[in-house]
Amino acid sequence: MTKSSKGQNIELDPERVAANGLLSRRHLLSAALGGAGLAMARPVIGQEPGINLEIPAWSKAPGPGTSPYGSRSAHAQLERQSGFGNPLYPGGGASRSPLQHLQGTITPNSLHFERHHAGIPAIDPAGHKLVIHGLVRQPLVFDYEDLLKYQMVSKTYFLECSGNSGALLYGGNPDGTAQSLHGLVSCAEWTGIPLSVLLEEAGLLPDARWIAAVGADAASMGRSIPLGKAMDDSLLALFQNGEPVRPEQGYPMRLFNPGWEGNTSVKWLTQIKVTRNPLQFRDETSKYTDTLPDRTSLQFTFPMDVKSLITSPSGQMRVTQRDIYRVTGIAWSGAGSIRRVEVSADGGQTWGDALIESQQLDKALVRFSIPWRWNGAPAVLQSRATDSAGNVQPTRDAVIAAKGTINRYHNPCIQSWGVNTAGEVTNVYV
Amino acid sequence: MYTFRRMLKASTLAACSAAVLVSTAQEQVKLGQAITEVSLAEFNLIAEPSGTGFPAGSGTAQQGRTIFENRCALCHGSNGEGNSDATVLVGGNMQSAETPLRTVGSYWPYASTVFDFIRRAMPANAPKSLTDEETYQVAAYVLYLNGLVAEDEIMNAQTLPQVRMPNAEGFIDRSHIQ
Helix, strand or coil: CCHHHCCCCHHHCCCEEECCCEECCHHHHHCCCCCCCEECCCCCCCCCCCCCCCCCHHHCCCCCCCCCCCCCCCCCCCCCEECCCCCCCCCCEEEECCHHHCCCCCCCHHHCCEEECCCCCCCCHHHCEEEEEECECCCEEEEHHHHCCCCCEEEEEEEECCCCCHHHHCCCCCCCCHHHHHCCEEEEEEEEEEHHHHHHHHCECCCCCEEEEEECCCCCCEEEEEHHHHHHCCEEEEEECCEECCHHHCCCCEEECCCEEHHHCCCCEEEEEEECCCCCCHHHCCCCCEECCCCCEEECCCECCCEEEEEECCCCCEECCCCEEEEEEEEECCCCCEEEEEEECECCCCCEECEECCCCCCCCCEEEEEEEECCCCCEEEEEEEEECCCCECCCHHHHHHHHCCCCCCCCCCCCEEEECCCCEEEEECC | CHHHHHHHHHHHHCCCCCCCCCCCCCCCCCCCEECCHHHHCCCCCCCCCCCCCCCCCEECHHHHHHHHHHHCHHHHCCCCCCCCCCCCCCCCCCCCCCCCCCCCCCCCCCCHHHHHHHHHHCCCCCCCCCCHHHHHHHHHHHHHHCCCCCCCCCEECCCHHHCCCCCCCCEEECCCCC
């Protein structure tokens, strides 16, 4: 496959793997892609960018030297996107990761999504305590400096708010972007102490079945976690991508429950009460419960489902030339690792296997891609992930059929990006 | 082990917080300091459905009305009508033909959560500023606005957790799916 084949009838293309221009994932490894790329602004169809091979100004004068803390290029100013919070309650609300501008699988700490229930507390770690009590042989309190002396583990995990993608259940949002619709997911390397180590130090009593985790924010937000999870892979996370956890992520320490809805990974963790039964906090009764069409509500819906998303091309982008594009995105599952990602360019009628570009870690984002030739015709781009447990990402219709539209939590549905003849990409429903 | 722990304490207190201390699986550090449940009386704000964790004191809706007007009505309205779906406290019917409005009265399965949440998180602009007595009074008022207790019914550690919530049977526990 070379550029000389541009304009060839794609139905005769030997590397075609699915209809409407999807090519073999091997193409990405064996040939350079068309240079058109994606434009956020005006189309440049028909224009060739000028090539300037003069020595640039920055090669003719020394730049500034080292600095105590790094900064972004003035030409790469990615930002989180905040929603409209309640003006009477400014500490609430969320901000979303700019998924369409990120590559790889790790979310930079400054761009990790946020969700706060009473703002970010300004915690001095010297005054922060972690208490473990309740159904334990010996209630304990831990200081931050002491916790730093424990053996730690480092794991790469996604974190997703269970409200992520909830807007898709309403319909609408033609102007939605990957960020505005799905930006409540991020991925980082989390370093900390297995919670089981600290619980065992306190000593669990036979009746212990749950833990209640409470943060030191102004809402003292709490969640109940089954002891099985707490003893399995829950972490007391102290570091995020190598640096102390950021204040908006729970500095100096947070609970981290891999693969589970983000709200359970209580930030600014200060209290663990080991109990027989769940505590029925506000955020596990009034909120974070999934009301079904029959008006019963699912409670303690912890794992996040298998899910994927094309991040480029995506909403508000524009394909600018009839050429081959690298369609790329992210996939993840709370039930294990990602085994397969398929992509469709015809709204789900035919599918081709995407290349998984990254490591396929448990409960972590993977990056996928597949080459796609846009011939100027309308297209609907979708991705569909399968995880190591065999779960397959469902369509929006299937999610609505199963759980209705009252509920706004835990929506893993396939995202459809429509591409029109002008190359404009929008959120569509098919 | 004891020697190891003492060594850790002694060495790390001497201004070497960056020291890398090695322990083996057999010799995990144990640096939690023993405390008693009694010492957590102020710290622990968890009020459980069983009644465990509720403080001494009591209050009625009658007593709570003025506090609610002064401290809560800005967001929740004088009668709990709220200024948004996120702040409305009363009304709704889980069996309504249209999408049900989910409030304390129509949705919340446990009365204990009303007390627990007010004590830990409300008023939003000054959480934990109410006394235990005031918290009982405001919780009683919210339950009264929903028609769940009488205006003069005394809410305390015994009575409040026993208030029957209309949607108590409306939830399905999915915690076995992990």
